[in-house]
Ligand code: FES
């Protein structure tokens with residue numbers, strides 16, 4: 001249980017709030033690069049700030065104030081040129097650093113028009129593994145961490161976005177919540193398929209460990225032992241707002257205090273006999289969350305998670321909760337956020353930030369599936385593993401995979417459509 005003031009500290013993300021300032025120190029995934037192929041401009045709301053993301057004709061990415069520095073028109077209705085984005089109202093041209101390059105009327109009529117003071121807000125953007133990451137904190141920006149899976153080859157990757165109607169922190173608490181797998185995904189999942197029994201192996205033992213890039217949780221369930229990878233390796237609640245499960249990442253990116261962009265990146269190693277495989281573009285798609293009656297879709301794993309997150313309310317009221325031993329990881333994670341916020345207020349750099357380019361270029365994380373993802377296995381062996389067999393049949397993580405993404409997957413894997 002938390003006081004209302006402590007809950008507010010964890011959940012408020014606007015500029016100047018303690019958590020908002022902490023999260024701004026880390027690169028945040030905000031879109032898929034392929035989203036800008038059809039239309040090079042996308043509106044983005046991030047930690048309470050309204051922005052536009054664009055790719056200019058020179059291939060540079062920009063993330064700038066949504067409103068034009070001239071008289072505040074909406075830059076989302078402008079167009080991109082070789083060196084920036086132009087406002088459609090009076091034609092001012094702005095670049096990715098926020099500099100105003102052209103003011104057409106002034107440039108025509110005055111001998112030396114000064115553009116000083118007309119800069120607009122601008123944040124750096126970097127592309128990695130098909131994702132676009134933005135940094136909203138004080139400069140110089142730290143290195144963008146290149147997690148090891150981003151360097152893997154011979155994989156079919158896809159990015160799935162979802163607009164989640166609640167605060168980011170309750171989503172992130174789910175990254176360190178092993179027991180919900182048993183209930184939400186297994187037992188509830190079985191009921192949704194018409195099975196009236198609790199089918200899931202019970203959790204018998206949990207362990208949570210802190211490391212530089214977050215927390216590792218380990219578990220033993222009925223039928224498993226401490227020899228199992230779920231105990232010897234575990235899974236990662238990635239600091240500060242991610243989740244890493246061996247073949248995919250999820251991030252809970254705050255849109256504002258009451259909304260979150262769920263960004264998930266998936267890797268599927270093509271069968272050993274299919275390589276070398278090169279994926280030209282990483283597809284990005286948006287998972288719908290509600291059916292036509294307005295009820296949440298419950299058929300897919302992350303959609304089920306979202307039922308839990310949104311069900312806790314726009315901002316979960318942590319003054320009314322009752323934490324137990326299954327929630328030790330959650331208490332540890334909250335504690336670390338409070339410590340980091342305090343350290344930052346004392347002028348210290350928060351943990352997990354990387355300043356060395358060398359260190360950032362391939363960061364290994366605990367991974368239960370490294371060999372499968374790097375070495376690969378023959379297609380015939382997929383059948384021996386129930387999870388892999390299922391993964392070939394359908395995309396179980398998010399509802400609504402578009403048919404063209406399925407077709408590209410089928411083609412990459414070399415399986416019958
Ligand atoms: S408001 Fe954008 S150019 Fe005038």
Ligand SMILES: [Fe+2]
Nearest residue numbers: 180185301305
């Ligand atoms: Fe889950």
